[in-house]
Amino acid sequence: MKVAIIGFGSVGKGVLKVLSERTDRTFKVVAVTDSKGAVINENGLDLALVLKQKNNDDLKRANKTSMDVVKGLDYDILVEVTPTDAKTGEPGLSYITEALKRGKHVVTSNKGPVALKYKELCGLANKSNALFLFEATVGGAMPMFNLMRMPLAGNKITSIKGIFNGTCNYILTRMASEGLPYDMVLSEAKELGIAEADPTYDVEGIDTALKLVILANAVFGMDVSLDDVDRVGISSVSLEALKLAGEADMVIKLIGEVYPNGEERVLKVSPRLVPKSHPLAVQGTLNAALIQTKLAGDIFVIGKGAGSIETASAILSDMLYIASQK
């Protein structure tokens, strides 16, 4: 299948690297684009060469924009991996919309468009008989949607809760284990590249809330948006609070939970006490999810929630699912 990759940042590079190491011929990448232009070869790009040129900053771009590629090029799957904008979903939203209108399959890691326009995008995909998949948007490498679609097929999912932000989990883990205050650990996380220069998006729970919205809409059909999420971040969690929790054999974690129970509906991000022996008490940058089901009972998933190759793993699984549906 012909693949066009829109976005050549950390995730785009990861996808290219993972595809370049595959020996089968399931996928042929015909274009990779970034904000500066596009690299196109309708017979298939030499991915290792493109990666090398990108890293050396001497990529031979054609004079075409990402939108030109989305609208004009011949491809089967659009892999949309541009950065998330929680407010507008752009530019990814426009790329995805145009590709689905053309009846092309879309795989994305971009939370903005899925959280903002899930219903519309799924409607478009259904209308043009295309698949719209977004495994990489929640929990990075952790299988969530694919797990619920196939291995847990036939189960009614009753609730999902978990740790969906590695930055917050790193900060809370370090504070508890080293006895360091919030500000100090946050600076350390910035130096290590675990936290952004402006960490608001992570530490105030917005990233976790976006993922909850995606889960709420895609798994439970709830039709909710970011404003519907009850949200408290971790910036006021004190070192003393962590110590007091530790003395009672508990840790504090930023937990996102969605429970679509009519009047008692829960859609909430908040710091919570978790017993140290509980499977959700994972350390460092790990993510973890507890999926409660009718038949299988409680299912736990633990894994890396971010990272170039880890995210590419989720994207590849969506691409292979599309290839298997031909």
Place this chain on the structure above:
Amino acid sequence: MRITMDLELKDIPGQLVKALEPISDAGGNIVSVVHHHEQRTNRGTIPLQVIFDMEDGLGPLKEKLESRDIKVVRFNQVRLLEHKTVVLVGHIIHSDIRDTIEQIDSTGYAEVVDLAMSMPGISLKSSARIGINATGKGDMKNAVRLLRNIAREKDLLLIEPIETEELP
């Protein structure tokens, strides 16, 4: 509340049902039944221990059992059976921790049973770990709801435990 009741049954068929029926008829949720067949008393009766949750009506239940010729040897009730730990962060002292505790204690169905505090400095935010007991799950829910309102009014961060009861 949770009630543990020791009964004595006659050693004839149908006695177990006769003993348990009134409990469930009275709205009791039976948690455990242990039938001590091997420990026959010198009166020739068989001891039975039943543990159940029931809100009220213990007096009439006892009479009903005795009217059925079932001896109630002893019973005890544990009033508070739900426990939860929460953590508060903020200006806990300045916002009157005593009032916070009193509001919970005065509900009649929940009480603060444990308090640990940490105050890093006079102008800094302090943190407190509070243990609460309540008479039942519903009452605990109400107590936590009350605490959420108090936290909102006093501008405190309330850190609640995750629900863990679905786990074994």
